[in-house]
Amino acid sequence: MLRTRLIPFLIAGGLMVSGCGFFKKNPDIENKKADFELTSAGLIDECEKSDTAVNRKYNSKVLEIKGKVSGTIPGDSITSVIMDEGKNTTITIEMYSRFNDVAKNLQKGDEVTIKALYVTYLPADPILISMGDSTARGDVKLKKGSLVK
């Protein structure tokens, strides 16, 4: 009898829990603790050693990267910050739109610390190379970047 009465409550509870999961928004990375703190040069070295190892290690992790800005790709609402440490691989961090103004004003050589979500590392793409793209390089992609320092 008690079990029968409990069933509707259990179903309602289950729906609430699954509903919360379904409608849960993507987390804000700025407020999350970094899983790894590293330098841009260190990350590039790891990528150049093994793309599979680095992608496995940092898959969907929050990284706090310290390094020098080598350029920016400004956009109307989103700016990407580039770090390359003069190496043959770039780190491209798509910043949150709320950091657009500050990211746009970064200058080449500025020392920054950026927290962002690791997406992937892709070596230079053979399609781009076959088209004669002399700028094709390996690229580490991160998104949801926020400026820590």
Next chain:
Amino acid sequence: MKKIIAVVAFVVLSTTVFAQKQMYKTTTASIGFFSKATLEDIDAKNNQVTGLLDASTGNLAFIVVIKSFEFDKALMQTHFNDNYMESDTYPKSTFDGKITNNADVKYGTNGSYSVTVSGKLTIHGVTKEVTATGKADVNGSTVTLTSKFKVKLEDYNIKNDKIKNIASEIEVSVSAAMVKQ
């Protein structure tokens, strides 16, 4: 002497060949898609797309990192990466083709030109020949390519049987502002 002439000829020829290329590139093109769904419409955006256009030939390429697609809801994003696109196994999609009416686009004159693009579209490890129409807007040293086209999930072996709330065909929109290199 013959060697010197050969080297000079090679340098001159290669310089000429490279000089003829007119490369336009972006690493921040955006691709979005939309799907009507039972519970809630699904749409996602990716602003980390690499695009390369050789204006001298019309050759065009796009490299799309699958994990860069951003959804509003966390669970949708997880399903997209794990169940549908299997993004750990197939981390990128590519397009390798050309603007078939490239001669109609006057890259030196500002304006909006209708273009047709054909080539190989690879999604989820499956490559298909596709054709789409769009626009090329020339503005100084920037060419902005925009297009909307439809992709059938079953053409690319994307299973839609785990959660049947995605339409069998999704609308993809591309916008790539490429800058002359």
